[in-house]
Amino acid sequence: MSANPQWDISRALGVARLFHLVCGVRDACVTPFLTLYLRQLGLTAPWVGILMGSKLLVAACWGPFCAFLAKSCQKRRVFLVGSLLGSAVASLLMVLVPPLNRNVLYHACNGSSGMTTTVLPPGVTFTVTITSAQESASTQPAGPPSLPAKRRPEGLEASGFTDGPGESEQEPLKELHLVGSFEGAKATSQVLHPVTSRVKDNTWEGASEVVDTAVLPSDAVLGGPANASEAKREVGSLDLSSEGLQWTFLLSLVFLVFWELLTAPQEQVANDSLYEYLDFVDATDRYRSLGLWRLLGMSAGVCSIAALVGRLDCFLMTHGTWGVVCFYSYSLVSTVSLLVSLAFPIPTYQQQEPGYKTIKALSLLGGNPHLLLLAFTVFLVGTVTSTVQNFLFWHMEDHGSSKLVMGFSVALSLLGEILFHPFKAVLLRKLSRVGAVGLGMGCLAGQLLYYSFLWSWWSVLPVQILSAISNGVLWWAMEASMEDLATPVTERPLSTMFRGHFYRGGCSLGSFVGGIVVMRFSLAVLYRACCVVLSLWLAMFLFIQPRLPQERKINYSKLLAVEGSDTSDSEPGSERDWLVKAMREEP
Numbered sequence: 001m002s003a004n005p006q007w008d009i010s011r012a013l014g015v016a017r018l019f020h021l022v023c024g025v026r027d028a029c030v031t032p033f034l035t036l037y038l039r040q041l042g043l044t045a046p047w048v049g050i051l052m053g054s055k056l057l058v059a060a061c062w063g064p065f066c067a068f069l070a071k072s073c074q075k076r077r078v079f080l081v082g083s084l085l086g087s088a089v090a091s092l093l094m095v096l097v098p099p100l101n102r103n104v105l106y107h108a109c110n111g112s113s114g115m116t117t118t119v120l121p122p123g124v125t126f127t128v129t130i131t132s133a134q135e136s137a138s139t140q141p142a143g144p145p146s147l148p149a150k151r152r153p154e155g156l157e158a159s160g161f162t163d164g165p166g167e168s169e170q171e172p173l174k175e176l177h178l179v180g181s182f183e184g185a186k187a188t189s190q191v192l193h194p195v196t197s198r199v200k201d202n203t204w205e206g207a208s209e210v211v212d213t214a215v216l217p218s219d220a221v222l223g224g225p226a227n228a229s230e231a232k233r234e235v236g237s238l239d240l241s242s243e244g245l246q247w248t249f250l251l252s253l254v255f256l257v258f259w260e261l262l263t264a265p266q267e268q269v270a271n272d273s274l275y276e277y278l279d280f281v282d283a284t285d286r287y288r289s290l291g292l293w294r295l296l297g298m299s300a301g302v303c304s305i306a307a308l309v310g311r312l313d314c315f316l317m318t319h320g321t322w323g324v325v326c327f328y329s330y331s332l333v334s335t336v337s338l339l340v341s342l343a344f345p346i347p348t349y350q351q352q353e354p355g356y357k358t359i360k361a362l363s364l365l366g367g368n369p370h371l372l373l374l375a376f377t378v379f380l381v382g383t384v385t386s387t388v389q390n391f392l393f394w395h396m397e398d399h400g401s402s403k404l405v406m407g408f409s410v411a412l413s414l415l416g417e418i419l420f421h422p423f424k425a426v427l428l429r430k431l432s433r434v435g436a437v438g439l440g441m442g443c444l445a446g447q448l449l450y451y452s453f454l455w456s457w458w459s460v461l462p463v464q465i466l467s468a469i470s471n472g473v474l475w476w477a478m479e480a481s482m483e484d485l486a487t488p489v490t491e492r493p494l495s496t497m498f499r500g501h502f503y504r505g506g507c508s509l510g511s512f513v514g515g516i517v518v519m520r521f522s523l524a525v526l527y528r529a530c531c532v533v534l535s536l537w538l539a540m541f542l543f544i545q546p547r548l549p550q551e552r553k554i555n556y557s558k559l560l561a562v563e564g565s566d567t568s569d570s571e572p573g574s575e576r577d578w579l580v581k582a583m584r585e586e587p
Contacts, residue, residue: 009278009281009283009286012274012277012278012345013286013290015340015343015344015345016274016290016344016345017290017293018293018340019270019337019340019341019344020290020291020293020294020297021293021294021296021297022297022333022336022337022340023266023267023294023297023337024293024294024295024296024297024298024299024300024301025297025298025300025301025304025333026297026301026330026333026334026336026337027294027297027298027301028297028298028299028300028301028302028305028410029301029305029326029327029329029330029333030091030326030327030329030330032302032389032393032406032407032410033305033323033326033393033403033406034052035048035052035389035390035391035393035394036393036394036397036406037094037321037322037323037326038051038252039394039397040099040321040322040323041097041098041099041100041248041252042099042100042101042244042245042248043100043245043248043249043252044519045391045394045514045515045516045518045519046515046516046518046519047249047515048390048515049390049511049512049513049514049515049516049518050253050511050512050515051249051252051253051256052386052390052508052511052515053508053509053510053511053512053515054253054256054257054508055256055257055259055260056386056504056505056507056508056511057504057505057508058257058260058261058264059260059263059264059500059504060500060501060504060505060507060508061501062260062261062264062265063264063265063267063268063500064268064496064500064501066079066264066265066268066269067265067268067269067272067496068358070265070269070272073346073347073348076269076272076273076346077346079265079266079269080265080266080269080270080273080341080344080346081338081341081342082262082265083262083263083264083265083266083269084266084334084337084338084341085334085338086262086263087259087262087263087266087334088330088331088334088335088338089331090255090258090259090262090263091259091327091330091331091334092327092328092331093255093258093259094252094255094256094259094323094327095323095324095327095328096251096255097248097251097252097255098244098247098248098251099248099321100242100244100245100248101244268496268500270341270344272492273344273345273346273347274287274290274344274345275287275492276347277345277346277347280347289421292418292421295414295417295418296414296418298410298411298414299410299411299414299415299418300411301333302407302410302411302414303404303407303408303411305325305326305329305407306403306404306406306407306408307404307407308325308329309322309325309326309403310402310403310404312325322403357489357490357492357493358493360487360489360490360493361486361490361493361494361497364485364486364487364490364494365494365497368485369548369549370481370485370545370548371482371485371494373541373544373545373548374478374481374482374485374498375497375498375502377437377441377478377537377541378478378498378502378503378506379502379503379505379506380506380533380534380537381441381444381474381503381506381534382502382503382504382505382506382507382509382510383506383507383509383510383513383530384444384448384510384530384533384534385444385471385506385507385510386506386507386508386509386510386511386514387448387510387514387526387527387530388447388448388451389507390510390511390514390515391514391518391523391526392451392460393406394523395451395454395460395523396409396454396457396460398523399454399455399456399457399459400456400457401457401458401460402457405457405458405461408461409460409461409464410464412461412464412465412467413464413465413467413468413471414467416464416465416466416467416468416472417467417468417471417472419468420468420469420472420473421472424472424473424476427473427476428476428477428480431477433477433480433481433484434541434542434545434546436473436474436476436477436480437474437477437478437481437541438538438541438542439469439473439474439477440469440470440471440473440474440475440477441470441474441534441537441538441541442535442538443466443469443470443473443474444470444471444474444534445531445534445535445538446463446466446470446531447463447466447467447470448527448528448530448531448534449527449528449531450463451463451527452523452524452525452526452527452528452531453524478498479495482494482495482498514526517529
């Protein structure tokens with residue numbers, strides 16, 4: 001915006017809508033698929049949980065701190081442009097992280113290759129046994145020692161194919177048996193097509209060359225009973241002994257933290273600048289609807305990037321990974337948002353006493369039990385929501401979902417929030433604040449329980465529409481409760497604390513704990529545990545909230561109405577005092 005204080009509200013809102021739309025597309029290019037990409041690199045659940053927890057912890061602390069430092073127009077412009085430019089460059093560093101296994105087998109691009117794919121969920125106990133074709137035809141129960149199968153980072157895929165004549169002249173034909181047993185249920189044995197083994201002389205040493213145990217997932221159990229104790233020790237440890245695993249994890253951690261340090265200031269600085277710009281001309285009522293443009297951009301972006309990855313799948317199998325498309329798209333859209341940010345509305349006057357407002361908000365939070373209860377609720381919601389953000393795509397991939405189905409599931413939940421937004425005022429008027437919060441937490445608990453029982457690649461889609469309530473209505477009710485309890489000076493600082501510190505802090509904790517739970521148990525157990533915890537807190541919330549001391553607030557519209565109707569001076573005593581009369585009429 002120009003330094004000349006000419007307030008063009010229509011132009012400012014138009015630029016802000018476009019900026020939110022482009023930023024939504026940018027975030028959708030990487031954010032939903034980031035943990036899936038880390039899985040493809042070969043990192044297991046606890047390491048992914050540590051990476052995402054560190055990233056969210058940086059976002060929870062660094063973003064509000066940068067917004068606190070950016071007090072003048074020039075500083076805010078520098079933070080905004082620098083954040084967008086830096087994130088566009090830093091995101092490309094993730095492409096440089098080496099995967100644990102560069103020779104991982106990818107699925108076929110067409111049906112003529114004769115390749116088959118089998119996808120198994122985590123928590124699977126499976127055994128790979130290599131026997132000759134003649135031995136498999138006999139009824140002998142004995143066989144060579146069994147080896148733990150390696151699960152590829154993109155879910156377990158076992159492919160059977162026949163090598164060329166030059167590779168199989170002196171090698172006997174083998175048959176690969178994959179036996180899988182699911183937790184809590186029996187699984188049938190799956191026999192894949194005959195393959196040509198590169199195992200020399202059918203020896204144990206030769207077979208060990210085929211199976212790479214360095215990236216053995218924590219939930220894989222060795223085949224023989226004699227190895228049960230060793231498998232338990234493997235599951236219960238966070239081993240970084242492999243040099244490849246050390247490099248992959250450390251580089252991912254450094255690049256993710258550096259990327260988040262550059263990305264975090266953008267959202268908070270932009271939101272504060274736009275709010276103060278509109279507040280100066282008393283137009284903050286238009287600020288609330290701008291979030292819909294970000295949701296719209298995310299829904300369009302997540303479907304577009306998923307379709308693009310599916311379109312380039314065959315090309316990426318030989319020239320890189322699908323994550324390259326996501327990060328390059330993120331960088332490209334960040335460049336577009338950088339151009340839009342040059343016209344983003346930022347007030348030219350000096351912000352007054354931002355630290356004073358934060359201190360007032362902290363004082364109000366510490367002395368109000370309603371706000372403390374709401375803060376803990378936001379923290380807990382962030383904790384359980386992080387399990388969906390981090391590991392739901394893992395769960396879907398294990399059931400055979402494609403990237404396009406994953407993207408459509410996210411878009412379905414976002415579009416549900418957008419379509420439900422016109423009913424926001426009616427819903428909050430019909431339901432109490434406590435009732436709306438309870439409804440949102442109840443729907444979220446139901447979603448978590450549903451996720452633990454997924455049975456097919458499409459089964460996640462029907463429940464995604466509930467996100468309009470579990471995310472949309474829940475946050476509407478909590479923001480309305482904050483507005484009722486906050487003073488005009490503390491409304492924005494409280495919103496920053498709840499959205500930035502409490503929610504993202506809960507997401508960070510949930511990422512750390514969620515990865516460990518997946519390692520020790522399974523994704524289904526994680527979602528059921530989150531459902532139980534959230535249901536228990538919902539019961540406690542509904543029990544505690546009505547018993548907290550209720551603060552009496554004055555309805556000034558009623559005061560003015562009573563003042564206009566009180567024209568008689570004959571009423572005795574306190575009845576002539578219209579202020580006392582109005583306060584008595586308050587419920």
